Every structure is written in structure tokens, then in C-alpha cells.
């Protein structure tokens with residue numbers, strides 16, 4: 001994060017990036033295209049090397065790794081790589097297999113890369129591997145000496161599956177790395193429009209004074225998805241929507257929406273304030289949670305026919321502090337729903353004045369004031385309010401003012417979540433990464449639900465989840481899909 005909006009972007013020190021899981025889906029979709037786009041934008045270090053790694057059973061030659069990387073970059077970068085850009089990038093790629101107890105090919109590849117750079121380049125080890133492999137990879141880094149002072153590590157999510165496993169994983173990581181070297185990634189925090197919530201709140205006298213229980217009746221954080229589990233049964237069966245989306249992503253967004261103004265925009269202040277929010281969160285009450293499962297989930301390849309895993313979760317949580325006491329936060333996410341959206345909506349109380357008779361609303365539902373933050377990149381923000389319909393009578397109609405990133409700023413400057421976060425990790429800026437205490441607290445507040453989850457309720461694909469989710473939010477209503485005119 002920059003100290004001031006005028007600050008130029010820093011260039012990272014020379015780096016060797018070691019990508020574990022280099023043959024996997026995440027590397028293909030996000031990490032390799034992200035590294036290439038950073039290189040093309042001139043944001044990579046002055047000089048760098050990227051060493052791909054995978055178990056010996058999936059080992060590649062340097063040439064094979066380069067051609068896989070090219071396929072990934074071509075498939076997942078919006079603009080195809082030009083010849084010169086690609087050549088400059090691919091000559092920096094090499095491959096070294098590693099298994100616990102057999103790290104030699106990786107050590108040789110990293111040694112070659114470091115010698116090619118000269119001096120003492122930094123290392124960034126990105127663990128783009130399934131969660132079960134995190135501990136053995138961290139131990140491998142510790143045991144081989146790859147985890148020295150100049151090494152940083154990016155750990156993918158989900159970070160644990162409950163409090164005990166998160167604590168155990170933190171202990172494993174801290175046995176090898178100092179917390180200052182650890183970058184737990186949550187790509188929602190790398191989204192431009194999530195970062196912009198800080199600007200919206202704290203750079204504007206317009207919003208911050210009303211951002212509290214005096215003016216806000218409730219908050220919704222809503223991330224419906226149209227996709228199903230997309231062949232990820234083995235991951236999803238172990239995880240479910242509550243762990244995959246709510247704990248991992250939506251609680252983090254809640255932390256940013258609800259935090260007190262940080263003393264400064266540095267990693268420590270920001271993360272302290274976010275953790276304060278998590279500390280003030282009351283434990284999740286299972287009676288205030290709806291778990292759903294889309295019809296047909298059991299027929300997905302790899303899913304247990306008896307599975308009780310939720311593909312939908314809606315819940316109400318409270319943040320018990322002076323700013324938010326009594327203001328429910330409603331969170332919802334699910335697969336195979338009616339729309340893909342990523343929104344935060346703040347719903348304002350009606351003004352106390354009764355000068356407008358109910359008939360002025362023209363029989364329409366309240367149409368109250370809502371601040372809508374759509375954080376699906378490129379994102380937009382809208383304020384919904386009531387305006388007088390033209391004509392002789394005082395009739396009110398919903399109106400909106402909208403700011404769209406796509407229309408407003410140079411899109412060329414935009415970094416996708418992963419790109420931004422990989423760049424920040426190379427710069428050593430932990431602002432947008434989760435901290436050990438914050439993660440552990442989130443699992444702690446989740447414990448009552450994980451211990452006694454309500455049964456899953458079926459819902460039709462393409463719908464908005466089980467009807468109980470509407471009862472959960474009553475007397476309010478979900479902003480999506482109907483509020484979004």
C-alpha cells in the first residue's frame with residue numbers, strides 16, 4: 001500500500017520466485033499469467049528468475065515448463081503475449097522437481113537462478129499447492145536452507161479448516177519463518193475495488209460520518225456465483241462454502257468494511273484494526289446460519305452420495321463494538337445461484353422526519369438509501385436514494401448515482417488480485433495479507449457452527465438458495481436480485 005496517493009510504485013529487489021505447484025490449476029490460471037502481466041507492465045524486479053516446482057512424478061524439463069507457461073499465459077491473459085515480451089519472460093523460467101526427502105533438482109535450479117542473477121537476490125516461495133501439502137512444503141523449505149532471512153513465503157488459502165488445524169499450521173510455519181516473512185494470500189483483498197473501500201471510507205468526509213450504527217440499519221456482503229464446483233469435488237467436499245468463501249473471503253471483506261480508521265496506511269495499523277473487528281465479532285450462532293446444497297450436487301463426479309457439504313451459506317453476524325452494536329451483518333455466498341456478483345451494501349435508516357406521507361412512495365416498498373459497492377473487478381459504487389418524480393404531486397422514486405471504475409480511470413493501471421498481491425509480497429508489504437492472530441480468531445468465532453452445523457437444505461440451481469435464507473434476513477430483504485434496478 002502506498003503512503004500517499006502521489007507515491008510512485010516501488011520496484012522490488014531482484015528475486016528468484018519459486019513456484020510450488022507449478023503444474024497445477026492455480027499456477028495455470030492465476031500465478032503464471034499474473035507474473036507475466038507484472039513483467040509486461042514493468043513491475044517485476046530489474047532482474048528475476050522463476051523456478052517452477054512439482055513432485056518428481058510431475059517433473060518437467062525447462063522447455064516443457066516454458067511451453068506450459070506460454071499456454072497458460074495465452075489462455076488466461078486478456079491480451080495475447082507479444083513475441084518480444086514472451087521471449088524476455090520465458091528465458092527467465094526453469095524447472096526443478098522437489099519431494100520431501102528429494103529436493104536436489106529444485107536446489108540445483110534455484111542455485112543456477114541465483115548465480116545467474118548474482119549478488120544476494122531475494123526468494124519468494126509461492127506454495128500454490130493443496131492445503132494438505134503446506135506443512136511438508138514448509139518443512140522442506142526449512143530443511144533445505146531455502147528459508148533464510150531473504151526468503152518470503154506466500155501460503156495459499158484456506159489456511160486451516162478449524163481453529164486447531166490453523167494453530168497447528170501457524171506453528172509449523174513459525175518453526176521455519178518469522179511472521180514478517182509470511183504472506184497468507186486471500187485474493188479478495190487484492191481486488192482494486194476492495195482496496196477502494198478504504199479510500200471511500202477514510203478519504204471522504206461524505207461517508208465516514210454516517211458509517212455507523214446511528215445511520216446504518218444493516219450491512220450485506222453478498223457473493224453469489226453461477227458456477228458449480230467445476231470438477232473440484234475432492235477440494236470442495238472437504239471444504240464447503242462456509243470455509244471456502246465465508247471464512248476465507250467474506251469475513252476479510254467484513255473486516256475492511258467494519259474497521260476503525262487505522263492510524264496510518266501501513267501493514268501493522270491496517271491489520272491491527274482488522275483484527276480488532278474480528279475480536280469484537282460474536283461467535284457465529286448456528287441458529288442464524290442457513291446451509292444449502294444445490295439439487296444435483298450428489299451427482300457431481302467425486303461427490304459422496306450422502307454428502308452433507310454445503311454449497312451455499314447465509315448467516316447473520318454481529319460486531320459488538322460502539323460503532324456496530326445492534327447492526328447485523330448478513331453474509332451470503334453459494335454455487336449455482338442466479339447471478340455472479342460480489343457486493344457490499346450498506347442500508348441506511350430512514351430519516352426521522354415524517355414530512356413525506358406513505359402515499360408519496362407510490363405504494364412502492366421503502367426504496368431507502370443504500371450504498372452499493374460492487375467489488376467484482378473492475379467494480380462500481382452506487383448510492384441509491386429517493387428523488388421526486390417530475391410532476392405536480394410529491395411522489396418519490398428510487399434514483400441512483402453511480403461511479404464506475406471502467407469509465408473513470410485508466411484501466412491499463414489495474415492489476416488483478418493475484419498480480420497485486422504477488423507484487424506486494426515481493427515488496428515485503430503485508431498490508432493486504434492475513435495475519436496469524438486474525439485467522440485464528442476467525443476460526444474461533446466459527447467454532448459453534450463447525451461443531452453443530454444445521455442440516456443442509458436443498459435449492460434449485462439458478463435460484464437464490466433455500467427460502468430459509470430470506471427468513472434469516474427478515475424483516476429486511478436481500479438486496480440482490482430485486483433491489484438492483
Ligand code: BG6
Nearest residue numbers: 157187188225227244245248249
Ligand atoms: C476461490 C474459491 O477462493 O474464490 C472459489 O475457492 C471461488 O470457490 C473463487 O469460486 C471466487 O473468486 P473470483 O473472485 O475469482 O470469482
